[in-house]
Amino acid sequence: MSTKSYQNKIANSRAIAEPVWIRWLLIGGALAYLGLFLFVPLAAVFTEALRKGFETYLSAFSEPDALSAIQLTFIAALVSVPLNLVFGVSAAWAIAKFNFRGKSILITLIDLPFAVSPVIAGLIYVLIFGLQGWFGHWLSDHDIKIIFALPGIVLATIFVTFPFVARELIPLMQAQGKDEEEAAIVLGASAWQMFYRVTLPNIKWGLLYGVILSNARAMGEFGAVSVVSGHVRGLTNTLPLHVEILYNEYNYVAAFACASLLAFLALVTLALKTLVEWKTAQAQQPELSQEST
Amino acid sequence: MNLNLQPKHTVLPGFTPALGFTIFYLSLIVLIPLSAAFLKTSLLTWDAFWATVTAPRVMASYRLSFGAAFIGAAINAVFGLLVAWVLVRYKFPGKRIIDALVDLPFALPTAVAGIALTAVYAPNGWLGSILEPHGIKVAFTPLGVVVALTFIGLPFVVRTVQPVLEDLEAEAEEAAVSLGANRWQTFTKIIFPAIAPALLTGFSLAFARAIGEYGSVIFIAGNMPMISEITPLLIITKLEQYDYAGATAIAVVMLVISFVLLLIINGLQWWNAKRNGSIK
């Protein structure tokens, strides 16, 4: 919306518009850069995957190792995303609707995983749960496997997707204020009724946005998962790790076939994300036009 | 950390459980595991720690990681600004799709980006085969690292500069023109100062992200010690050799640098918000 009105303003203002040839020069420069770093590599994924025909492409997915990798990837996302969703909502509720000391420190700490290299994210869990780690002996005595097993993969995935939902919700809920919730309480709603009937409908698009982003990251995480997985084929390999193994075995077509699946997932994510952005913009639209009446 | 658990009186429910769960989960997933790295390192003597983190091979990896991350972030600052400018100000076919695709590096798994970039920039790849005859080798050289780090940092500058450009008032530019400024003067004296904090924020975000990047780099880098080996890879190599102390020592160095960067970025964002009047 704001883009559009701004463009109209710019378009209508002859004084501050660039000559046409400069415009196209700039557009050309931007497209060349995006092409070199984005579009060409993206196209390469699908081209390489289909290099030996569609049947070879499909056969990459019928392999049991590939299937189990897909399955593991889904499980990791299915566990970590809902956990981070609950965390995101409660963190945003406390931070956006209440005042307390140490709030800005808390916000910074929630951002911390964004600043940590994925490799280090994996490493810290190895230090705690690995054989030489704090709980290593105890765990192996009780025959519990965390590192080089599913729990480790899930933990690493949770870590790298930790801030997404909270980051999305905190500014949104801060902007919405607490008037509506207070109104619900004054009108007699219980805590649950207030949350379910008033808060949740107001944040649903932001929530979905956060879920879409953290899901994409959860399914695609490589570095952190690589450290904790142990790369056991058919057992602890997620799809991105499977891609690496195939690639290192020079099985390029299969590697790119699996990669194309992940790339497709990324494109779906972007499409959903754009849709959600469009929906939120729509939700705000009538309100904006309202202000002027 | 000084968290006061008593908020000012409010009728809204759920503060204590919400904050309680938040701190519990944050500690469990992030704070305790991160402190494990520092505790593990504290077992080393200072000399052993220093020797580990300043070994020639490690130093070479810092130079590559930080140098390539810096160059990648700088490329993104220049071209990201260009992309943001073009997306905000001009109309051209396919704009909406391109706008959506800018976020691809956020959504695309890094391993996929890594093998795709390698395929494109390898000597027999689409772009590599064009560059090769001119003596430019990208894949399996430090230049490949720069390419990968540019890719993964691409959305940051665009996405931080874009909203600021959108909120710029056309009137301010018109005023500048009416006072006799030409287009270039208007840009350098009116527009650029307004977007500078956002640009710097975007640059720092891209830089911070690139330092720790692993997945997209290892395929295209060639991973030769002293030449094209990034620091995160060195951590993994040490782990695979069961040198936990060595791996952790290097990790701690990176963590400290990342935290400092995070603080700088927070400061920049605060500055940016203040500039745009969204902080009261």
Place this chain on the structure above:
Amino acid sequence: MMSIHINNVRKNFGNFSALNDISLEIPPGELVALLGPSGCGKTTLLRIIAGLESPDSGSISFNGEDATQRHVKERQVGFVFQHYALFRHMTVFENVAFGLRVRPKATRPSDAEIDRRVHELLDLVQLDWLGDRFPPQLSGGQRQRIALARALAVEPKVLLLDEPFGALDAKVRKELRRWLRRLHDELHITSVFVTHDQEEALEVADRVVVMDKGKIEQIGTPGDVYDNPATPFVYQFLGNVNLFHSRVHAGFARIGELEVGVPGHADTQDTPALAYIRPHDIDIQRQGNKDTLKVKVSDIHAIGPIVRLELEQGDSSEIIEAELTRERFGELNLVRGEEVFIRPRKLRVFLQ
């Protein structure tokens, strides 16, 4: 109908004292305005009555029963928020129905009953035709009335309104003001509203509570507070006023050459004081005597039924404002720059 007693309420936000020992009694069925500049504590007081905030000390009682610890849900108050706080994702109908729908099963009315009640309320606020709309599609005045209908749906014993007309433009404001007054005359529900607009408070309320800096300055009927302000603050806050430095001695106030009798200050000996005179309490004369002050007409605004004069007094740079009817203005035939004499018909002094 419910009476409200506020006893010695204090509230601090950090070092800031929002309410400083407030006591106030609101009789059943009255429409009371809390009037004051922003930051005077009026909204905090309203939120404490509602139970949205709790006082640091002091108590609130409804009908003589202590309600200080009672949760907002059990206070049976209707609260209309300054920015309405309508649920933006619900239709107007669902907004009004909300308070009924969230009741526990045992006391929840049937759907048909809810339907009937909501339509009744929408009728009452004259917006029955808007039931299917969403709040963002309404104008400010419509949102205000829906917010009121929603608050009334739970049949509150007390209605509390925070700056009910604050966000509206001048014309809608006037209309809604009259409408709220009529609605109150119909329903006779004990109501308190907060405003910073003196005209609004004086026109709508049965009683006005003027507040400043966390304290009550005066409580009284609109006529009372306007004609007999209890403190200099109330004098200045309600309507225009001219301020004169004077000395009070033995029952007389001296302003320059002018001497005016001030009954009630007979025993005062040579004390500095401030004298307040409303512009419409100034009489203009052609002839001077000992009860008048010589001034120069520096400007004339003759628009509308009232003519406003700006007058300069001798060497002082301060401007005196006077108001007179068009008729009187015509009689006097004043022109800018000429010298005339003023005589205060009524003045009030506050010793310093």
